[in-house]
Amino acid sequence: MSLAILRSPSFPTAIGRFKCNKMSITGFSSKKKISALDPIPDSDEVSQPETRVFVRKKRMKKTLEVAVKQPRVEPKKEKLPDIEDFAYEKADRSAHSGKSKLIADVLPMNTEIASTIRPIDEPPANWEIVLEGIRKMRSSEDAPVDTMGCEKAGSFLPPKERRFAVLASSLLSSQTKDHVTHGAIQRLHQNGLLTADAIDVADETTIKDLIYPVGFYTRKASNLKKIAKICLIKYDGDIPSSLEDLLALPGIGPKMAHLVMNIAWNNVQGICVDTHVHRICNRLGWVSRPSTNQKTSTPEETRASLQLWLPKEEWVPINPLLVGFGQTICTPLRPRCELCSISEFCPSAFKETSSPTSKKKL
DNA sequence: CTCCTGTGGA
DNA sequence: TCCACAGGAG
Numbered sequence: 349m350s351l352a353i354l355r356s357p358s359f360p361t362a363i364g365r366f367k368c369n370k371m372s373i374t375g376f377s378s379k380k381k382i383s384a385l386d387p388i389p390d391s392d393e394v395s396q397p398e399t400r401v402f403v404r405k406k407r408m409k410k411t412l413e414v415a416v417k418q419p420r421v422e423p424k425k426e427k428l429p430d431i432e433d434f435a436y437e438k439a440d441r442s443a444h445s446g447k448s449k450l451i452a453d454v455l456p457m458n459t460e461i462a463s464t465i466r467p468i469d470e471p472p473a474n475w476e477i478v479l480e481g482i483r484k485m486r487s488s489e490d491a492p493v494d495t496m497g498c499e500k501a502g503s504f505l506p507p508k509e510r511r512f513a514v515l516a517s518s519l520l521s522s523q524t525k526d527h528v529t530h531g532a533i534q535r536l537h538q539n540g541l542l543t544a545d546a547i548d549v550a551d552e553t554t555i556k557d558l559i560y561p562v563g564f565y566t567r568k569a570s571n572l573k574k575i576a577k578i579c580l581i582k583y584d585g586d587i588p589s590s591l592e593d594l595l596a597l598p599g600i601g602p603k604m605a606h607l608v609m610n611i612a613w614n615n616v617q618g619i620c621v622d623t624h625v626h627r628i629c630n631r632l633g634w635v636s637r638p639s640t641n642q643k644t645s646t647p648e649e650t651r652a653s654l655q656l657w658l659p660k661e662e663w664v665p666i667n668p669l670l671v672g673f674g675q676t677i678c679t680p681l682r683p684r685c686e687l688c689s690i691s692e693f694c695p696s697a698f699k700e701t702s703s704p705t706s707k708k709k710l
Numbered sequence: 711c712t713c714c715t716g717t718g719g720a
Numbered sequence: 721t722c723c724a725c726a727g728g729a730g
Contacts, residue, residue: 523715523726563726564714571728601728623726647727680725681719 466641469656472634474693479662481690482673505542508586512579513542514612515587518604519572523563532559544585547576571599591617602648610664619658620667621651624674629654631678631696 466472505513513533521529535558536542541550556569575597579585587608588594594605606620619625629635630643635653637644644650658666670678677684683696691697 522728523717525717528716561716563716564728565716567714567728599728603727 466636468636468638468653471657472632475632475634475658478632478690478693479666479669481693482669485677485687485689486669486672509543511587511612512544512585513537515575515600515608516542516547516572518607518611519575519599520559520562520568522604524561528561532562535559544576544579547572548580568599571597574598575600587612589613589615602651606651607667616660616663619651619654619663621647621654622667622671623647623680624671624678625654625667626650627680628670628674628678631683631694633695 504510516536517529517533520532524532533542536555539554539558540546541555541558547555550573552569552573555572556565559565559569559572562568578597579587582588583593588597591605591609594600594608595602600608602618603620603622606618609615609617610620621629626644626647629650635644635650636642637649637653644653654666655663674680677688685691685694685697688694688697
């Protein structure tokens with residue numbers, strides 16, 4: 349049994365714009381830039397448990413492991429046994445059920461803000477053209493993250509385990525490059541630690557070492573154990589199937605909860621808004637605070653605002669689309685408007701906008 | 711708002 | 721070398 353997460357037919361070696369490799373032995377400054385697949389076992393024999401394990405030497409910069417990474421190129425369209433299609437059934441009715449950390453799903457309707465401001469629940473002009481334009485750009489570029497690691501996490505596993513893998517994967521993924529997350533998930537799996545039961549009994553330090561390179565590994569290791577415990581006690585080892593219950597898990601906020609609902613349960617309750625989606629939607633003037641035309645200030649506000657008009661079919665694809673776009677063209681600072689084909693529709697084009705949340709750094 | 715923690719751009 | 725960044729918790 350291998351962990352074929354992301355195993356894909358073949359990875360041509362060619363990475364677009366990313367200075368891939370530099371597998372210099374210094375392993376330090378270089379190690380994370382590679383947009384590559386980690387020591388990916390291409391077939392089932394590979395992964396020797398011994399090969400992995402980063403020696404987590406605190407500050408020592410030699411997490412060496414010069415594993416030659418194979419530059420990975422976005423596996424085009426050839427989807428591997430992907431997860432089934434997303435379903436949207438229950439989305440509507442439960443949309444207004446109890447929220448916990450989420451802000452109201454529907455923003456207060458604004459009555460008299462008059463002409464200059466687009467009614468908040470109406471689609472902005474040209475949004476379809478813009479979206480299509482971004483898709484075009486995205487298909488020619490290739491951003492490192494097209495498959496947010498966890499989308500395919502454990503696609504070969506039985507449903508319950510697959511779900512747990514997706515949850516674990518999204519937990520680890522924040523602040524972490526996709527290939528790093530992938531490597532961590534893979535190491536967990538190689539050590540049989542991708543189920544609630546196994547993680548529950550595993551030593552936290554062990555988990556920490558296995559997931560090491562991911563951001564905030566200490567906290568995530570502890571959250572992972574807590575989550576496993578909760579899953580065992582309350583959900584028979586499975587993961588919660590509702591937004592609320594997912595949000596109640598430590599380390600799981602709106603962004604991940606929606607992602608997990610989408611991926612693990614194929615149940616679209618809301619848009620997964622991360623900083624890229626947040627930033628770009630604001631630059632495009634697609635979202636605004638309730639009775640104003642001001643930018644939204646938090647991803648949650650963006651989500652609520654965006655959901656008022658974006659057709660549901662776009663709720664899931666909008667995330668990977670904008671994330672990729674945000675990594676290559678519409679970057680946080682100094683967006684490459686000159687390379688952007690839809691700049692003519694963007695109110696922020698060539699204006700050096702910084703992300704809505706960042707503090708002006710002109 | 712600050713902290714967590716590693717990364718990579720300035 | 722410094723510091724912004726990322727998602728969530730406090």
